[in-house]
Amino acid sequence: MVEAKILTNSSTSILPAKTKTTPKIFAKYRPDIMRASKKFLSNHDVAVYDMLRYSMGWKGLYAIKTSATKGKALRPTLCLLACAATGGSTKQALPLAVAIEFIHNFSLIHDDIQDRDETRHHRPTLWTLTGVPKAISAGNILRTTADSSLHNLTNAGIETEKVLEAISVLTKACLEMIEGQYLDVSYERIPNISIDDYLNMISKKTGALIKSSLHLGALIGTSNRSTINAFLSCGQSLGYLFQITDDILGIWGNQNETGKPVGSDLRRKKKSLPVVHVMTQASEKDKNILIKTYQKSHLSDEDISNIIEVMNRTKTKEFAQTLAKTHCDKALESLVGVKLTPETRNDLEELIGFLFHRNH
């Protein structure tokens, strides 16, 4: 069972003061990531590659003329940052960064089909434009293109043993991610899941790829196993941190900042951490209110307010924030004993702090 005491602003926190704004590290690596990814999907004339360029946010499709707003490319950024921090050349880690971003986007394409989600990044999801059969193939192609990218590691001068290790780590992460996606789908029909079930699910669905991003970056950057393990451990905590913060924003996020309506995760009846928590903590009377509300096919603004009222009584937001803070601190602590240049330590701490404080 999870034990997390409710913290206020901890005076022992080692978080940098300003971490709400998007760290500059995202802008630093984005051009390289974009250039390398685009190159990979450019030399193909089968129409499915147009679908992929749409889902990557690079261009429109059919009647949708616009590209998407620029994403942060969190996972490949983590990979390149870990590589740089451990003394490696980010150029050598680029094939991995590209593969990670492709695997992430493959999971989004299939996830949108599985959840019947119709919008992502303010645009229609791929399956709504092309139908499910073509979108399934598009996701599969992106998944396999990720594998193709890994073969560039050899060209980038990485020794074959390390290439094989990197492929093995990423395969394992991908498998865990899909298992997590399966668990997420199967939990939909189960009225109550425990917080442990929830944490196991997100450690796979979201955590596996985030963890492997730092792990793989460090693997390319150094051969020091304790350093690699420190990044792996940091990545594990970041996976939890990222998803728990996402779940908080999914209910209490500001619409102007997240681009999603207030309580959007509640309207979608997503089994996020706050929902799992309130169901285990609410009084019998409140539980009945929740169950009745969730049985409705469409939740009104009043329903959303009622659920949030109950969450106030169970101190659900505080619970989630505390758990996020615990994983944020763990992530920072993982790197305490690791030798890093002041610049990369600052970049890493800023990024971790942002993942805790972010409002979008």
Added chain:
Amino acid sequence: MVEAKILTNSSTSILPAKTKTTPKIFAKYRPDIMRASKKFLSNHDVAVYDMLRYSMGWKGLYAIKTSATKGKALRPTLCLLACAATGGSTKQALPLAVAIEFIHNFSLIHDDIQDRDETRHHRPTLWTLTGVPKAISAGNILRTTADSSLHNLTNAGIETEKVLEAISVLTKACLEMIEGQYLDVSYERIPNISIDDYLNMISKKTGALIKSSLHLGALIGTSNRSTINAFLSCGQSLGYLFQITDDILGIWGNQNETGKPVGSDLRRKKKSLPVVHVMTQASEKDKNILIKTYQKSHLSDEDISNIIEVMNRTKTKEFAQTLAKTHCDKALESLVGVKLTPETRNDLEELIGFLFHRNH
């Protein structure tokens, strides 16, 4: 454009006389393939692995108590046979054979969703039992488990450079296969495709994995590049041969032998070679009959007879058989200059002959 003269029983054929019965090579390798595959899916308690064991035909699921009738496991058999024929130990090629079978079954799981097919091997398809979202994840897990299997190549004593080459070949085959699957889906809405379009599609959808099965087996068995290329080339022809024969059986196959009703591909309105051929060869009057018939939502026995009548006039069956024979001969010719033991040559020729003459 394809040119294939109509052959009767060619006197120059190098086919063995008796090739209708299932060659004994299938029975020889099946136990090893089964044992190795089962091991790979056994140590997992997530329920999705039960779905995979069902889709592999090993056990029942929910109300479906029975396992499936034993498949031939053609692709892994080709892989092991190519390895043995080129002087390798089939034990070393086993991780590849398993990966190939998993990739094949992954493609079937997603294909059934894409085509809304409800029956395979006389049992309900996976998605009809679990719903589409879970079946998508199940397919994805099988796809990634294939990658996991490849890491056993190193344990089997294959040098790292060759492991990387094998991974690269299989990745490329997988990508081609999915592109072919995409083309197949997108051709559904197009009334007429050319025979060249059709051949390009099947060379990817069916051909890529069959080609790589022989290619990869030979890669493990030998380092002689011209031998490896001969098997690659043989595999390419076998891909065409397999699918064209499948298309012939899909219309003219004997129900008692194929387990499918007469004209089943016509009822499903599949764009198979006979359909593509008849649409390019029929008279204007016949074409109109075909178009009108195909516009019906359900085809009656009389409709099927009418279509087959038109196909008789365009000599469609003969065209398809001739094309199959051309690829059968090409496959055999690819191996003419290759040094093989009499036993493995006999096994290979028997298998190729079976793929031409098979009635199920």
